[in-house]
Amino acid sequence: MNKHILDAMSAYYDANPIESSIVSQPATIAFDNVSRRNFLKVAGIASSGLVMGVSLPSFAGTANKGSAAAEFNPNAFIHLSENGDTLIYCGRCEMGQGISTALPAAVADEMEADWSKVSIEQADGNEAKFGSQATGGSASIRKMFEPMRKAGAAAKEMLILAAAKVWQVNASDCYAENHFVINKQNQQKLSYGELATLAANIEVPIDPKLKSKSQYRYIGKALDRHDQGKVVVGKRVYGVDTKLPGMKYAAIVHCPVLGGKLKSVDNSQALKMSGVIDVVEISPIKHPFSSIGAVAVVADNSWTAQQAVKQLKIEWDLGANAVYNTQEYKAQLVKNVETEAQLVTARGDIKKAFSNAATTLSATYTGGHLSHAPMEPNASVVWVQKDSCEVWASTQSPADIQKVLAQYLKRKPEDINVHVMMAGGAFGRKFKCDYVHEAAVISEKINAPVQLTWTREEDMRTGFYHSINAQHIQASMDEQGKVTGWLHRAAFPSINTLFDASVSRPSKNNFSEIDEHPFGIKNYRSESGESPAHTRIGWYRAVYAIFYGFAMGTFADELADKAQQDTVKFLHSIYDANTNAEQQQNTKRSKAVLDLAAKGAGWGKKLPKGEGIGIAVHYSFRSYVAMAVHVKVDGDNIKVLNVDCAIDCGQVLNTDGATAQMEGAVVMGMSLALATEITFRDGAVVNSNFHDYPVMRLKDMPKVTVHIVDSDEKPTGLGEPGVSPFAPALSNAVYAASGKRYRDLPFKPLKV
Amino acid sequence: MSKTINVNGIEYPIDVDEQMPLLWFLRDKLEFTGTKFGCGNGLCGACTVHVDGQATRSCITPVSTLANKNITTIEGLSEHGEHPLQKAWLENNVPQCGYCQAGQIMNAASLLATNSSPTDDEIVSAMQGNICRCGTYQRIKKAIRVAADELAKEV
Numbered sequence: 001m002n003k004h005i006l007d008a009m010s011a012y013y014d015a016n017p018i019e020s021s022i023v024s025q026p027a028t029i030a031f032d033n034v035s036r037r038n039f040l041k042v043a044g045i046a047s048s049g050l051v052m053g054v055s056l057p058s059f060a061g062t063a064n065k066g067s068a069a070a071e072f073n074p075n076a077f078i079h080l081s082e083n084g085d086t087l088i089y090c091g092r093c094e095m096g097q098g099i100s101t102a103l104p105a106a107v108a109d110e111m112e113a114d115w116s117k118v119s120i121e122q123a124d125g126n127e128a129k130f131g132s133q134a135t136g137g138s139a140s141i142r143k144m145f146e147p148m149r150k151a152g153a154a155a156k157e158m159l160i161l162a163a164a165k166v167w168q169v170n171a172s173d174c175y176a177e178n179h180f181v182i183n184k185q186n187q188q189k190l191s192y193g194e195l196a197t198l199a200a201n202i203e204v205p206i207d208p209k210l211k212s213k214s215q216y217r218y219i220g221k222a223l224d225r226h227d228q229g230k231v232v233v234g235k236r237v238y239g240v241d242t243k244l245p246g247m248k249y250a251a252i253v254h255c256p257v258l259g260g261k262l263k264s265v266d267n268s269q270a271l272k273m274s275g276v277i278d279v280v281e282i283s284p285i286k287h288p289f290s291s292i293g294a295v296a297v298v299a300d301n302s303w304t305a306q307q308a309v310k311q312l313k314i315e316w317d318l319g320a321n322a323v324y325n326t327q328e329y330k331a332q333l334v335k336n337v338e339t340e341a342q343l344v345t346a347r348g349d350i351k352k353a354f355s356n357a358a359t360t361l362s363a364t365y366t367g368g369h370l371s372h373a374p375m376e377p378n379a380s381v382v383w384v385q386k387d388s389c390e391v392w393a394s395t396q397s398p399a400d401i402q403k404v405l406a407q408y409l410k411r412k413p414e415d416i417n418v419h420v421m422m423a424g425g426a427f428g429r430k431f432k433c434d435y436v437h438e439a440a441v442i443s444e445k446i447n448a449p450v451q452l453t454w455t456r457e458e459d460m461r462t463g464f465y466h467s468i469n470a471q472h473i474q475a476s477m478d479e480q481g482k483v484t485g486w487l488h489r490a491a492f493p494s495i496n497t498l499f500d501a502s503v504s505r506p507s508k509n510n511f512s513e514i515d516e517h518p519f520g521i522k523n524y525r526s527e528s529g530e531s532p533a534h535t536r537i538g539w540y541r542a543v544y545a546i547f548y549g550f551a552m553g554t555f556a557d558e559l560a561d562k563a564q565q566d567t568v569k570f571l572h573s574i575y576d577a578n579t580n581a582e583q584q585q586n587t588k589r590s591k592a593v594l595d596l597a598a599k600g601a602g603w604g605k606k607l608p609k610g611e612g613i614g615i616a617v618h619y620s621f622r623s624y625v626a627m628a629v630h631v632k633v634d635g636d637n638i639k640v641l642n643v644d645c646a647i648d649c650g651q652v653l654n655t656d657g658a659t660a661q662m663e664g665a666v667v668m669g670m671s672l673a674l675a676t677e678i679t680f681r682d683g684a685v686v687n688s689n690f691h692d693y694p695v696m697r698l699k700d701m702p703k704v705t706v707h708i709v710d711s712d713e714k715p716t717g718l719g720e721p722g723v724s725p726f727a728p729a730l731s732n733a734v735y736a737a738s739g740k741r742y743r744d745l746p747f748k749p750l751k752v
Numbered sequence: 753m754s755k756t757i758n759v760n761g762i763e764y765p766i767d768v769d770e771q772m773p774l775l776w777f778l779r780d781k782l783e784f785t786g787t788k789f790g791c792g793n794g795l796c797g798a799c800t801v802h803v804d805g806q807a808t809r810s811c812i813t814p815v816s817t818l819a820n821k822n823i824t825t826i827e828g829l830s831e832h833g834e835h836p837l838q839k840a841w842l843e844n845n846v847p848q849c850g851y852c853q854a855g856q857i858m859n860a861a862s863l864l865a866t867n868s869s870p871t872d873d874e875i876v877s878a879m880q881g882n883i884c885r886c887g888t889y890q891r892i893k894k895a896i897r898v899a900a901d902e903l904a905k906e907v
Contacts, residue, residue: 096849096886231850232838234786234826241785303776375851375885424851425885456791667887690795698879701889
């Protein structure tokens, strides 16, 4: 163990002892009863200062205050020391989206804490204390904004009450500002640090008063990522960076075909290699997110383990999915959506709409599988001992690790100690922690801490892939170009196949994003096409919106063209036709971002020959995003020049973080629109690394301008929704520039 | 006398398999984890370090070929993180997940060491081998421009 690692580990443990002691004593504070006793207990753990484990009514708002049966979800943890240092835990997982800055800033804002005195720690896996930690679906801010603010506001009120006691005045004679409580009568000040221990003895307020928008100090402002200073000196520690004394390194190989089984393995050559410790066979673990079975080599360093894996002579029984070829499968999906499929939802009379139509139009859109390919491949460290199991993992779902390992090791979930590490990107892949479960199997077998790092090739070939898909839309229009009927058929292997292998087509639930789309279409029908899964499905950043957004956003442009109308005006008219009272907010906000993106791009301006602007808008994850993409097209060469992106996510928390999310969404949208696709041949993934999965590089970066709607609405997330409007806006832009229409993603598939 | 390698100013013996790439010698042997594994094939640039000042993909460079060479990793780029690129990275809030950024910064530092006033095209061309999946390219370009302009002032 080298000194700098020991120092880092010791700093880590120094920062965490309070956390671990709390875990051993489930002391939390409920707002409504007996809080004082528990509170003192908590405060007693730290030698001094205010330690707040704040409980709030469950997010559903069903908790009945004062009722003994009411459920309480602890959700935030503030530790204020006597020197004023304030530690705020982030319960949700951080993977680059910036949640560990945005949510603690909301706590600090309501607490009137001085941001320079705030440090932030990632919470260990503990849903009893932090509420749900599963991080995906752009839900963190939507679900946690108010509870986190209340946690901060409660702390502030307690500090004010403590100061009022000292001065023997009413609390109303005091106010808090930037880490001080101030006496209005004489302007005397007491610092938060001075008040910390006293405040710990104050009853937790039941309903702390929240700030109004004009009082925000950090919310809605541009904040630096709290730990970016560590990044530029190489000190931010990721899941793959954990080092422990006596730790061994593992590399792994999986069956290339889903459902295949290990027939035999000859490990003699591998075991002969210097540095190789063991070869471990891993049987499939029966859980939808867990290992499909593999063979791992353990060595005294990762490279030797990787080399030894290549020396294994393995025979696989490939099984039934060895027939899977994506080229043929995609062609079959197209057939399945171009003929009648299974009814999902019907409104109005679509037959009549089509028979009375002045014009009709139909088109089919397709897309391939995608691999998340975060820069940090799947990696974790696990140490299984007789009486403990400790995990250090980049993960989006610590509770799933606890559940699966509890099941596998026959222990309780709370006995699986998961340290949530900074993830080097995730994009949905690290929701499913098969790589962590595998490390546990290896650790148990060799009785030592193990770091398992998948190679890029394994990461790309043993994924949970975004669905290959086909969609067919038919629409009818009247003489004024108003859309009167819309038939939408979709076929894609559903994520439900992970839980039930007999599922052979998307469920009604999988259709909700189009069935409830805010387009105003009176006569509507959706149908689900047959599409069994031959690989594991796991959503990619933006989920359904990738293909629904592409099909709907491109088809709307095609309809506008057919009706000889301007696309922005045409989209307005579809939204305006929506008479559903519950969706008026959706249509209004959709149109507003559309107009904002159009304005930013100079929609309608004269462009040189070969250039064009396309636009698309999509509502997903309760946020609104529109993109106007300006391209230059020369033959098959598509150059994206500018992207104007408009977002409405309600009250934005960190304007710089929101902007960064959109810049990144453009890059991810551009990769999947132009170039990336996972291809299967004979059941196995053909791609292996970044040469044949060519994600976007710096040369292709357009100028991205982000326009944020200033809104007082409740905040919604931004990790997912930015990706979807790019591909349709690009397709529309290329059409505008060249007359060529792309309906298959990616536009320029690699021949693999 | 065994071969040695100098990493961030300190000599270390090369006491591993000669074929072991520098990346794994740094990460698993010396435990300098700031240098990242991304692809193992020199395709993504996450593992970029300097060998005698020159940006090098450590994942495909056998450590035995580097005897008596000076290696600089992100941890050794500057004493207190005060390299103009490190400062520009923070001013422009470049990192998201941050995993690729050590490689990005080391690659850019090598560019600026040989060409202190690169054109925008030269920046793009030099950074073409470094992938960022979070999509921070716009800010990377801007930060390099800012740092280069800063260096130009100093000269």
